[in-house]
Amino acid sequence: MLSSIEKVVFVIVALIALGVSFHGFWMIVFTVRQGRPAPELKNIPGSLLRAAWRVLLQQTIFRARPALSAVHLALFFGLITYAFVNLFDVLEGFVAGFDLTYGGRHMTAIFLPSGVVNAFNLISDLMSGALLVAIVVFLVRRFGVRDRRLQFREQVLLHPKVRAGAQHTDSLIVGVFVIMHVTAHLLTQAFRLTEGPDPFMPLASLLNAWLGPSEVGMHVAWWVSLGWVLFILAYIPPSKHTHFFLAPINLGLAKQTPRGQLDPAIPLKVIQGQTFEPGAKHIYDLAWTRLLDAYACVQCNRCQDVCPAHAYGRPLSPAALEVNKRYLLKDATFGGRLQVLQQPLTETAISPEAVWSCTTCYACVRVCPVGNEPMADIVDIRRRLIVDGAPLDSGVQSALQSLATNGNWMGKSKRLRGRWAKEMDFPIKNALEEPVEYLWFVGDTASFDERVIPNTKMTARVFYQAGLDFGILYQHESNAGNDVRRVGEEGLFEQLVERNLQVFGQAQFQRIVTTDPHSLNTLKNEYPQFGGAFEVKHYTAVLVKLFEEGRLKVKKPLDHYKVTFHDPCYLGRYNGGFAAPRRLLNLLGVEFHEMPRNCENSFCCGAGGGQIWMSKVAPGERPAENRIREALSTLEKFPNGKKQLFIVTCPKDMIMYSDAVKTTGSEGRIEVRDLIQLVAEAIGIEEAQVVAIAA
Amino acid sequence: MNIVVVLKHIPSVADELPVRGNQVDFDSVDFVLNEWDEQSLEQAALIKEALGGTVTAIGVDVIGELDNLLHLALAKGADRAVKIAADDAGADSHRQAKWLSEAIRPMAPDLVLVGVQASNDIDGQLGPLLAAYLDLPYIGVVSSIEVQDGTALMNKEFAGGFGARYSVRLPFVAGVQVAPKPPRYAPVSKIRQIAQTAKIEVLEPSGEADSGLVFRKVAPPVVSGHAEMIEGSPKEIAARLVALLKERGLA
Numbered sequence: 001m002l003s004s005i006e007k008v009v010f011v012i013v014a015l016i017a018l019g020v021s022f023h024g025f026w027m028i029v030f031t032v033r034q035g036r037p038a039p040e041l042k043n044i045p046g047s048l049l050r051a052a053w054r055v056l057l058q059q060t061i062f063r064a065r066p067a068l069s070a071v072h073l074a075l076f077f078g079l080i081t082y083a084f085v086n087l088f089d090v091l092e093g094f095v096a097g098f099d100l101t102y103g104g105r106h107m108t109a110i111f112l113p114s115g116v117v118n119a120f121n122l123i124s125d126l127m128s129g130a131l132l133v134a135i136v137v138f139l140v141r142r143f144g145v146r147d148r149r150l151q152f153r154e155q156v157l158l159h160p161k162v163r164a165g166a167q168h169t170d171s172l173i174v175g176v177f178v179i180m181h182v183t184a185h186l187l188t189q190a191f192r193l194t195e196g197p198d199p200f201m202p203l204a205s206l207l208n209a210w211l212g213p214s215e216v217g218m219h220v221a222w223w224v225s226l227g228w229v230l231f232i233l234a235y236i237p238p239s240k241h242t243h244f245f246l247a248p249i250n251l252g253l254a255k256q257t258p259r260g261q262l263d264p265a266i267p268l269k270v271i272q273g274q275t276f277e278p279g280a281k282h283i284y285d286l287a288w289t290r291l292l293d294a295y296a297c298v299q300c301n302r303c304q305d306v307c308p309a310h311a312y313g314r315p316l317s318p319a320a321l322e323v324n325k326r327y328l329l330k331d332a333t334f335g336g337r338l339q340v341l342q343q344p345l346t347e348t349a350i351s352p353e354a355v356w357s358c359t360t361c362y363a364c365v366r367v368c369p370v371g372n373e374p375m376a377d378i379v380d381i382r383r384r385l386i387v388d389g390a391p392l393d394s395g396v397q398s399a400l401q402s403l404a405t406n407g408n409w410m411g412k413s414k415r416l417r418g419r420w421a422k423e424m425d426f427p428i429k430n431a432l433e434e435p436v437e438y439l440w441f442v443g444d445t446a447s448f449d450e451r452v453i454p455n456t457k458m459t460a461r462v463f464y465q466a467g468l469d470f471g472i473l474y475q476h477e478s479n480a481g482n483d484v485r486r487v488g489e490e491g492l493f494e495q496l497v498e499r500n501l502q503v504f505g506q507a508q509f510q511r512i513v514t515t516d517p518h519s520l521n522t523l524k525n526e527y528p529q530f531g532g533a534f535e536v537k538h539y540t541a542v543l544v545k546l547f548e549e550g551r552l553k554v555k556k557p558l559d560h561y562k563v564t565f566h567d568p569c570y571l572g573r574y575n576g577g578f579a580a581p582r583r584l585l586n587l588l589g590v591e592f593h594e595m596p597r598n599c600e601n602s603f604c605c606g607a608g609g610g611q612i613w614m615s616k617v618a619p620g621e622r623p624a625e626n627r628i629r630e631a632l633s634t635l636e637k638f639p640n641g642k643k644q645l646f647i648v649t650c651p652k653d654m655i656m657y658s659d660a661v662k663t664t665g666s667e668g669r670i671e672v673r674d675l676i677q678l679v680a681e682a683i684g685i686e687e688a689q690v691v692a693i694a695a
Numbered sequence: 696m697n698i699v700v701v702l703k704h705i706p707s708v709a710d711e712l713p714v715r716g717n718q719v720d721f722d723s724v725d726f727v728l729n730e731w732d733e734q735s736l737e738q739a740a741l742i743k744e745a746l747g748g749t750v751t752a753i754g755v756d757v758i759g760e761l762d763n764l765l766h767l768a769l770a771k772g773a774d775r776a777v778k779i780a781a782d783d784a785g786a787d788s789h790r791q792a793k794w795l796s797e798a799i800r801p802m803a804p805d806l807v808l809v810g811v812q813a814s815n816d817i818d819g820q821l822g823p824l825l826a827a828y829l830d831l832p833y834i835g836v837v838s839s840i841e842v843q844d845g846t847a848l849m850n851k852e853f854a855g856g857f858g859a860r861y862s863v864r865l866p867f868v869a870g871v872q873v874a875p876k877p878p879r880y881a882p883v884s885k886i887r888q889i890a891q892t893a894k895i896e897v898l899e900p901s902g903e904a905d906s907g908l909v910f911r912k913v914a915p916p917v918v919s920g921h922a923e924m925i926e927g928s929p930k931e932i933a934a935r936l937v938a939l940l941k942e943r944g945l946a
């Protein structure tokens with residue numbers, strides 16, 4: 001079809017475009033390699049294949065926004081089809097006699113059977129329509145409806161180009177590309193139809209009926225269609241649309257260690273002659289996998305949607321962090337502005353206030369369709385801020401100081417840790433003095449906080465009644481260090497781990513049980529790295545077992561309660577402990593209603609990652625208040641006069657939500673209870689029995 | 696600038712103080728750094744950052760665990776650490792001041808900073824005693840010390856919400872109430888690193904002093920009587936208050 005001159009011109013332009021594109025990707029590879037070593041990835045081909053499969057099924061995007069995800073699905077398959085469409089378009093241009101119209105009837109040689117050609121024509125014709133619809137939906141969403149989820153808040157630190165709307169320009173370019181490219185391709189086909197409509201090319205036939213065949217039109221449309229492809233090839237590497245290629249790769253190289261295990265503050269892999277400071281100050285202090293995150297980021301803001309700190313109105317957006325990283329790298333690699341890399345991340349990518357607002361709830365990482373870990377960057381930035389002596393919130397500082405001296409964050413004397421146990425009317429074993437089956441790791445809040453101690457005692461009583469062989473460490477337990485590590489105080493974390501491991505070494509036990517999901521997380525996922533691998537169970541799992549073994553029995557079903565349940569981040573999202581609490585609620589016979597945000601999509605109470613230590617309370621609706629409102633609207637959909645309860649299984653939740661019930665003025669409408677209170681009531685332990693002992 | 700900062704290791708009052716015989720039972724209580732010493736340490740570090748010089752942290756090692764505090768001080772900006780190995784948990788301010796003065800005098804400091812008080816020295820005697828033994832002037836309850844050409848400017852607080860600004864010629868002893876900035880945080884990794892490499896100079900206590908006080912009996916305060924919580928509307932509360940005041944002949 002093409003003339004010789006056209007062919008030469010096309011080849012030259014194509015070579016240039018491919019060269020630019022290749023150079024772009026090479027720059028990305030070069031940039032990513034500047035990052036620090038990442039934790040070792042196992043079986044990379046395997047996980048890349050798995051990622052490819054998940055991308056093909058578009059699994060990861062359906063974690064949120066189902067309707068828009070369906071539109072993306074159309075776009076995705078449309079573009080995949082178009083890879084072949086473009087290939088055939090090139091063949092049609094270059095190979096004389098290669099013509100797919102009318103089932104390939106005009107082919108001078110038989111390249112493909114007509115059935116295949118017709119099927120392909122139909123698919124590509126329909127996909128062209130789907131692509132046009134999908135891209136229009138996305139363009140309308142961004143530029144017409146101006147979906148607020150695609151925007152950033154005023155106080156969020158943004159790269160100047162992003163603030164000026166560079167992302168929108170990027171989207172517009174690709175939007176225009178898809179529309180022009182697809183339309184031009186359809187026109188090429190339409191102008192080709194010299195013998196009336198082709199039933200396997202309905203859209204092209206429609207255009208043909210209107211415009212008729214045209215040799216000149218065919219040439220022009222062909223050039224427009226493929227010219228765009230060449231342009232886009234060159235344009236992709238520096239644009240946000242690198243995700244076409246890098247998202248699947250990033251997903252294949254995503255975190256392989258347990259969710260609850262943070263990467264070390266200093267890479268474990270020793271590279272000759274290289275020493276590393278802990279954590280991250282500059283962008284190249286991040287692991288290479290997290291530089292790749294920035295290129296893979298779709299800039300979809302799903303992570304921002306689920307971020308509790310963002311919902312609270314804090315200046316934190318995990319998406320903005322990735323986007324800023326991306327523009328920084330772009331400035332450096334494509335813009336020649338290397339000096340931007342010498343500026344601290346806290347000035348270029350995320351404000352210190354945002355860094356300190358993260359609750360380390362993992363929601364952003366969980367929801368990200370391309371396997372990004374903005375939270376891990378935040379923790380690394382905290383680590384370096386701490387080492388560099390940056391100013392700390394006074395509450396965090398005194399918590400850390402108390403942890404270093406007293407082993408608890410509350411400034412209480414070590415000796416008081418076991419006081420609650422001494423107030424019980426039955427002896428609680430000291431696991432350092434006699435062997436026990438279950439070592440109960442009580443944790444700070446459950447040991448010291450007056451508001452939670454009644455639940456701690458209740459748990460002891462239930463264990464006792466079930467005949468569980470358990471003991472505690474009394475004053476020898478130290479905070480497990482989960483939140484210490486997440487606040488970035490790696491040295492103190494290590495110190496706490498050493499102290500606990502030393503004590504564990506002197507105790508005799510078979511497994512650990514705890515009511516505290518935070519302790520559970522680090523004991524289970526992080527202590528093994530320090531040489532302490534134990535079986536660690538949450539009390540809800542132990543209680544299920546006790547019921548199943550018949551050691552606990554429901555005496556009076558609690559059908560007078562209507563309850564909802566909050567999944568604590570560190571039990572649920574981090575450690576998959578979704579089933580046990582629900583099983584217990586079921587056994588107890590309460591009327592149970594699930595909140596819209598549950599299980600993997602649970603909404604953080606706002607206490608984690610050191611937030612509970614902060615002395616300053618920001619204005620705005622706190623995450624816990626937001627959650628109480630969610631619970632109320634869930635339960636009040638079923639009016640029946642039963643008492644409404646908000647069930648928690650984490651000592652910190654007890655505090656956060658009891659407060660939130662008060663501050664939202666919801667007393668009398670809903671009450672916060674630990675699951676153990678329901679268990680105790682159902683098996684016939686009176687609250688008075690436990691409280692009386694304390695008095 | 697040659698600054699000396701005195702650190703006191705004192706029984707923690709986070710816990711109820713256990714009593715044995717006529718003394719606090721020092722064996723079953725945690726010892727902590729006096730919280731006002733954190734302020735004087737921060738103040739010293741800030742002056743050093745502004746003017747250069749050295750900060751020497753010194754303290755009486757009453758229970759043999761002062762090293763931890765000295766490492767902390769080094770991590771927060773002290774350059775030199777000295778301990779007086781006394782192993783005398785009950786050493787009072789007189790005795791400690793005497794020992795400290797003997798150790799500090801040869802250092803010829805420009806400025807000696809102590810915490811204005813401690814929970815085992817509520818009337819803040821350590822500073823004045825030390826100054827007397829060193830034959831230096833003393834000024835207490837001060838904040839925001841700034842040094843310029845051989846004199847120091849500072850704020851001093853008085854009872855009743857009054858304050859004054861003082862200018863004092865070096866050298867002198869100051870009892871620090873509060874530093875201009877909250878005390879910095881010393882990351883544990885840094886403290887641990889210092890603990891492995893730092894040298895702590897050890898001195899023997901020298902000199903004798905005694906408050907002359909004898910403990911006859913030490914006991915926790917006896918709770919007698921209770922507060923009455925007045926509840927009700929503001930009107931009812933006001934009425935009850937008036938009634939009470941009349942009842943006691945106060946109105």
Ligand code: SF4
Binds near residue numbers: 309359360375378
């Ligand atoms: S971990 Fe949670 S709080 Fe932190 S950035 Fe991610 S979503 Fe936000």
Ligand code: SF4
Binds near residue numbers: 367368371
């Ligand atoms: S980090 Fe992930 S979820 Fe967040 S904007 Fe980027 S791609 Fe979307």
